[in-house]
Amino acid sequence: MNAWLPDLVYVDGRFESDRAVVCDDGKVLQVIEGNQAANAVRLKNRALLPGLVNAHSHAFQRVIRGRTERRSQNTTDSFWTWREQMYDAANRLEPEDIYAVSRMAFLEMALTGITAVGEFHYIHHARDGSTYSDPNLLSREVIRAARDVGIRIALLRVAYARAGFEKEADPRQTRFIETSPETYLKHLEQLLAAPELKDGLAWAGVAPHSVRAVPLDYLKAIVAFANERALPVHMHVAEQPAEVSACIEEYGRSPVALLDTEGLLSNRFTAVHAIHVTPKAIAAMSRAGASVCACPTTERNLGDGVVPVDAYFNAGVPVALGTDSQIQIDLLEDARELEYHLRLQQTARNVLAPQDDASSSALARRLFDCATVNGAKSIGFQAPADFFTVDLDDPSIAGASQDDLLANIVFSLSRTAVRDVVVAGKQIVENGRHRDQEAIIDHFTHR
């Protein structure tokens, strides 16, 4: 049994003093009176908060950070020109590279207080398009990277069938493609049986890439499988207007309308981005109990648009957060951007603050829930024994009162203020350093 005694503990939406957290066999996290924790590790000048959940990540995209922020020739840059550059990188990576870059991305996540990640993984095949002797080799390299860093991972195994409606096959997508649902499901079943998915630190989900990449029959087959096994289902939905218009052309319905009328939405379904949507689509997601995963740092980097989080909140749709392209890994930055993008759009303030609560932490609490409980629901796990601490003397939050500490953390915390990170009762970051930090960075930078 491990116990920790910080100055403040975040419990039920507020900070309390004289509380210790106790972790029993890595599973149960209990908060007890500080004076009852005789052998607790004292975390002086620290506040303790539940671990952050990053619900949408493509770890390998960490390799193109800083390399796409320049003008392409003879064109207006957009999501689609960025995608060309991303494909170039995706097609160069060997299995050991996938491991190295994933471990680098997960290290950075751990250092910022992220304790679980939903990895939307779509590179399956070798560089020449052939299937590896273990068709899940690359998925397992990503899982190995997360386990070595020590964070939890939902490997959301991506189904990718085609370039798009009435589109020629794109040779740069061959590493992603499994043309039939039978092949995809056979490989997924093999992954589900892998030994590293048996201890609660790693599990798998179903991720049809998008309505563009997966035709309806295929989509129905794999969502039915996910529903049978109660697996999380994640899908890119309405990230770009072109995706919505192509879907209307093919099916006469928008992506969300298609998912709704075909009965594919559920409370295990997460629509990633879900930016270009109608009030009717938002109502459909609400009825189904589906979640949205916003990735505002990436969405602003790619010029995708603004997630209408105010409308989702009003409809009771939980919004999770993802670091997506890894242009910056800072889930609290994503949390504050949910609000800031709406402020710019509406020339208003406190847009997402609840109507009936004027306290200084009410808005921060809502945004913090997006980075924690909503993410956990989205990737399919509950109440883990994971937490992180922040240094109360860090310049970015120094002087905060107990009542406004959460607003300080959500709106102003520097990532370097994160001091300790514990996953399943095991400390992976101590005093702002990961146990394998040098080795992981060295392996990544010298490849």
Ligand SMILES: [Zn+2]
């Ligand atoms: Zn994505």
